[in-house]
Amino acid sequence: MKLTSLLFSMLTAAVVSSAAFAQAPIVIKFSHVVSVDTPKGKAAERFKELAEKATKGRVKVELYPNSTLYKDKEELEALQLGAVQMLAPSLAKFGPLGVKEFEVFDLPYIFPDKDVLYRVTEGPIGKDLMKKLEPKGIVGLGFWDNGFKVMSANKPIHLPSDLKGQKLRIQSSKVLDAQMRTLGANPQVLAFSEVYQALQTGVVDGTENPPSNLYTQKMHEVQKHVTLTNHGYLGYAVIVNKKFWDGLPADIRGELDGAMKAATKYANAIAQQENDSALEAVKKSGKTTVYVPTAAERAEWRKALLPVQKSMETRIGKELIANVNKEAAALGYK
Numbered sequence: 001m002k003l004t005s006l007l008f009s010m011l012t013a014a015v016v017s018s019a020a021f022a023q024a025p026i027v028i029k030f031s032h033v034v035s036v037d038t039p040k041g042k043a044a045e046r047f048k049e050l051a052e053k054a055t056k057g058r059v060k061v062e063l064y065p066n067s068t069l070y071k072d073k074e075e076l077e078a079l080q081l082g083a084v085q086m087l088a089p090s091l092a093k094f095g096p097l098g099v100k101e102f103e104v105f106d107l108p109y110i111f112p113d114k115d116v117l118y119r120v121t122e123g124p125i126g127k128d129l130m131k132k133l134e135p136k137g138i139v140g141l142g143f144w145d146n147g148f149k150v151m152s153a154n155k156p157i158h159l160p161s162d163l164k165g166q167k168l169r170i171q172s173s174k175v176l177d178a179q180m181r182t183l184g185a186n187p188q189v190l191a192f193s194e195v196y197q198a199l200q201t202g203v204v205d206g207t208e209n210p211p212s213n214l215y216t217q218k219m220h221e222v223q224k225h226v227t228l229t230n231h232g233y234l235g236y237a238v239i240v241n242k243k244f245w246d247g248l249p250a251d252i253r254g255e256l257d258g259a260m261k262a263a264t265k266y267a268n269a270i271a272q273q274e275n276d277s278a279l280e281a282v283k284k285s286g287k288t289t290v291y292v293p294t295a296a297e298r299a300e301w302r303k304a305l306l307p308v309q310k311s312m313e314t315r316i317g318k319e320l321i322a323n324v325n326k327e328a329a330a331l332g333y334k
């Protein structure tokens with residue numbers, strides 16, 4: 001009798017715990033470094049909403065914005081270790097992983113406009129780049145847009161020579177390093193979460209970022225001058241841990257893929273608007289000047305920075321750069 005009731009309670013416990021197990025949602029920890037009020041922050045929220053709805057709660061997406069979980073370099077290590085499942089690092093941060101080709105996106109003036117960019121991210125070049133992540137244990141799910149970068153410092157910036165000798169914060173990209181050195185500046189790699197303080201305390205004199213990042217991190221409050229150089233691009237690759245992704249039930253993976261496609265559309269639809277309104281807010285704040293270079297000054301910036309495309313050929317690949325330029329030519333750019 002005793003044995004029967006013991007067996008019965010063991011069986012009940014097993015059934016209850018396996019039911020609980022069956023119901024436990026699959027958790028996706030999605031870490032990123034920017035504010036929730038940015039194109040990436042908003043797109044991550046949209047993905048969470050769509051993914052949870054499509055999987056009827058079988059997947060739970062936990063968002064960790066603003067470097068609350070990991071900073072730049074740590075987050076990529078955490079993804080590879082499986083401590084976090086999803087990230088959307090900027091394309092300038094893949095070099096340390098050993099995928100230098102992503103730095104093609106950092107080349108000055110490589111994208112004359114967003115249409116050329118989308119031909120790259122949504123076409124065969126984008127697909128090939130994502131494939132390069134797989135041997136690193138990473139799957140790329142989509143490219144999310146942000147925008148073109150402005151320069152900022154505590155002195156007026158009209159011409160490239162105005163940045164000579166300035167200490168400028170950059171992301172961990174060798175192309176950005178070369179870009180700043182070409183200007184005669186001293187580039188300093190810093191995690192995004194450290195930029196505001198570094199600008200405030202004078203550890204660095206200036207930096208570059210799209211207006212959405214500048215504004216949401218309050219960089220304009222510690223930079224006296226902003227110049228709309230639009231000399232380079234900043235965007236993201238949404239990536240997942242490959243083992244986690246491949247281990248998902250096929251139906252769930254399909255739903256998540258769909259949610260990511262929709263979130264990517266959304267990200268790319270709002271990015272320009274988000275940057276425009278951030279720029280307006282920066283102007284309105286009155287805390288910094290916003291300078292628009294003249295046509296002659298813009299020509300000087302191009303002349304100074306275009307050679308970086310050539311000098312980075314050995315790092316990134318001549319063919320890749322040529323293929324991106326071909327996409328621009330297909331839209332009538334020379």
Ligand code: LMR
Nearest residue numbers: 033034090171192209213
């Ligand atoms: C930066 O570090 O400046 C950007 O990559 C931050 C981001 O994720 O947009």
